[in-house]
Amino acid sequence: MLYLHEIIRIVGAGATPYMDVTADWNRIRVEAGEPVSRLVGTWATIGSTGNWPEAVNLWEMDGWEHWGEILDRAYVHRAEDKQLGDWWKKALEHRSGGFDRILEPARFSPARSDLLARKVTGEIFIHELSQVTPGKVPAYLAAIEESWLPIATRHGLTLVGAFANVFNDSEAITVWACADTRSFVRFGAAARRDAEILAWRARAREFCTRWSETLMVPGKKSPIGGAA
Numbered sequence: 363m364l365y366l367h368e369i370i371r372i373v374g375a376g377a378t379p380y381m382d383v384t385a386d387w388n389r390i391r392v393e394a395g396e397p398v399s400r401l402v403g404t405w406a407t408i409g410s411t412g413n414w415p416e417a418v419n420l421w422e423m424d425g426w427e428h429w430g431e432i433l434d435r436a437y438v439h440r441a442e443d444k445q446l447g448d449w450w451k452k453a454l455e456h457r458s459g460g461f462d463r464i465l466e467p468a469r470f471s472p473a474r475s476d477l478l479a480r481k482v483t484g485e486i487f488i489h490e491l492s493q494v495t496p497g498k499v500p501a502y503l504a505a506i507e508e509s510w511l512p513i514a515t516r517h518g519l520t521l522v523g524a525f526a527n528v529f530n531d532s533e534a535i536t537v538w539a540c541a542d543t544r545s546f547v548r549f550g551a552a553a554r555r556d557a558e559i560l561a562w563r564a565r566a567r568e569f570c571t572r573w574s575e576t577l578m579v580p581g582k583k584s585p586i587g588g589a590a
Contacts, residue, residue: 363473364423365465365525366399367535372415376456377406380417381581383456385588387449388421399423399432402474403522403537403586405487405578412576417457418489420523420537422474429464465525465535468503470511472521477586482520484539484587486546487580492534492566492573499526499534502569506536509565513558514538518545522586532571539587546577 372380381404388401399421407416423429436446467473472480494502503524511521519538527533540546553559566573580587 363467364425364429364528365402365467365523366419366421366423366429367463367465367525368417368419368421368460369413369462370417370419370460371458372406372417373456373458374415377415377417378581380453380456381406382583383449383452384419385581385583385585387445389583389585391445397428397431399428400474401585402477403487403584403588404581405489405584405587406581407489408486408577408579412574417581418578463533463535464528465523466528468507468524468526470507470521471524474585477522482522482539482586483541484520485542485579486540487522487578487587488519488536488538488540488546488575489578490536490538490573490575492536492569493571494532494534494569495571496532498569499531502534502566505565505569510562513562517549517552517556517559519549 370380384404385401388398391398392400400423402420402422403418404420405418407414407418409415423432472482492502503526506524514521519540522537522539523535525535527535540549553563582589
């Protein structure tokens with residue numbers, strides 16, 4: 363698998379309509395059996411933790427050939443795909459640009475089908491971007507699997523994805539689901555005093571030069587986390 367990770371600059375109060383139109387467009391095309399990328403989730407960044415207004419999308423693709431087909435259709439021959447063109451125009455009513463990454467999943471990162479089968483959901487999602495010593499991203503992701511994943515699970519977090527940026531050698535991204543605000547607050551408080559969590563933070567610094575977390579809430583129609 364490959365994944366497209368998007369950070370979208372939202373216009374005004376357009377986060378909800380943008381997430382809705384994105385989820386609806388993708389659902390219709392996936393159900394029609396078209397070879398499009400599959401939306402894993404669409405979320406709005408919580409402003410008190412990061413940039414706002416902002417949305418984050420995560421899309422799943424079946425590897426390099428699938429991404430090549432999408433590149434050709436979405437950029438080289440976009441004018442030939444009327445549905446894509448109509449969605450693009452509609453989306454521009456609510457967004458003004460963004461920043462995209464192509465990601466490769468870690469071996470323990472669940473596929474979209476697995477997340478849906480397990481009915482993974484949450485009211486709050488943790489979005490972590492880690493800058494890692496160049497060349498050490500695979501080792502850092504392996505350490506997450508070995509040391510952090512069991513601890514995070516015990517504290518009520520569910521892994522949505524763990525990824526390496528394909529186009530640089532120093533960035534990892536993880537997304538975690540929390541059942542609700544109260545469960546996140548418990549985890550956030552524990553992260554300042556729990557010995558296991560503090561030990562993980564110390565180990566992570568063996569790989570990371572810096573990391574940052576923002577919180578996100580899912581769109582109502584988001585495949586992972588949504589209500590519809």
